Amino acid sequence: MRKDPEKLYFELITDKNYHLETVEIKFNKLNVDTMKYNLFQVKSAIVFLSRFxxxxxxxVNKANSDLLSILNAATVKEERG
Known part of the structure; x- marks a missing residue:
């Protein structure tokens, strides 16, 4: 996830043909310490990992309980292509 996280997030939403407003509603349940993590990096990782x-x-539920596992999984998926 080396691109600008916000730009990457919107690119992923577009590439996967997701409905932005629907996805944003789903992210209302996301609990992220924005002092510690970039919110768009987390959102990008979640969208990147999703198939549908x-x-x-x-x-999002998994990220709320174990955020690092989601970020690590996205990194591994990106590295493996």
Missing amino acids: ENEIDSI
Whole structure:
């Protein structure tokens, strides 16, 4: 996830043909310490890991309990291509 996190987030939403407003509603449940983590980096990681828009809810739930595992999984997926 080396690009600008905000730009990457919107690119991923567009590339996956997700509905931005629907995804943003799903992210209302996300609890992230924005002093510690970049919110768009976290959102990008979640969208990047999802295969379908309806998977975002479960990934958000996982991120709320173990954020580092989501960030690490996104990094590994990116490195493996």
